[in-house]
Amino acid sequence: MHSILILCSAALVILTLLLGFWVSITRGRTKTIAYGAATDPTGPMMKAERAHGNAAEYAALLIGLFVVTGFAYAGRDLGLTVTGLVVLITLSRILHALGFLVCATLEKPHPLKALGALVTYVGGLALAIMVIGKAL
Incomplete structure (x- = not known):
């Protein structure tokens, strides 16, 4: 297997694990232990949960x-x-x-989220198409 594929896969795992750890730290700091209890889109708990959740949703796919x-x-x-x-x-x-993690509120777009999402969608689609082309 190519080293870059292994390294980037490991980076996605590390990102997801670190974000999960950050959720745990934030739970302790904010005393928000119950799942789904975070409802403030400007609060650190909801931001941490969404960052981790979104990373986990895409890591396995990628x-x-x-x-x-x-x-x-x-x-x-x-x-x-x-x-x-x-x-x-x-x-x-x-x-x-x-x-x-750095946005003012989850209710408004943030440039890093928008750029990250766009590159994920376009780049992932392009890579998938290239793999199909290589397999044919």
């Missing part, structure tokens, strides 16, 4: 795509385009999570 990419490119060089897409998608997930 790791799966990276693994499939590894199979499609087995014994071949990934090339600059595929390597760049994998790195860009991974970085976009980090920016997206930061957007949740």
